[in-house]
Amino acid sequence: MHEMAATENILSIALKAGEENKVGRINKINIELGMYSGLLPEFVIKYFAIASEGTKAEGAELVFMDEPVHIKCNSCGADSEIFKESEPVCPICGSSDFRMIQGWDVRVKSIEAD
Numbered sequence: 001m002h003e004m005a006a007t008e009n010i011l012s013i014a015l016k017a018g019e020e021n022k023v024g025r026i027n028k029i030n031i032e033l034g035m036y037s038g039l040l041p042e043f044v045i046k047y048f049a050i051a052s053e054g055t056k057a058e059g060a061e062l063v064f065m066d067e068p069v070h071i072k073c074n075s076c077g078a079d080s081e082i083f084k085e086s087e088p089v090c091p092i093c094g095s096s097d098f099r100m101i102q103g104w105d106v107r108v109k110s111i112e113a114d
């Protein structure tokens with residue numbers, strides 16, 4: 001159900017942006033997907049097809065871009081970018097005591113429309 005809620009969120013943001021820009025049809029939605037968001041794009045695409053029926057975004061293509069994960073290490077204080085690993089650690093000192101600054105959320109980056 002995680003994907004369902006995220007999909008509805010993506011759709012409502014895209015439709016709102018479409019309305020603000022007075023577009024006719026939304027053709028494409030570019031989405032930044034945090035690597036730790038836990039969302040599976042194929043499910044989002046499936047739910048989107050259902051949720052967007054009858055809206056201006058019906059049939060829109062969803063393009064997912066991996067958003068890198070940024071962490072701030074609590075041990076050495078370094079800001080780093082890490083890539084998906086099962087057990088992420090600070091690349092500078094190897095500590096697993098860090099705060100995730102970015103990389104777990106889903107964002108609509110832009111839409112393409114007529």
Ligand SMILES: [Zn+2]
Nearest residue numbers: 073076090093
């Ligand atoms: Zn560190």
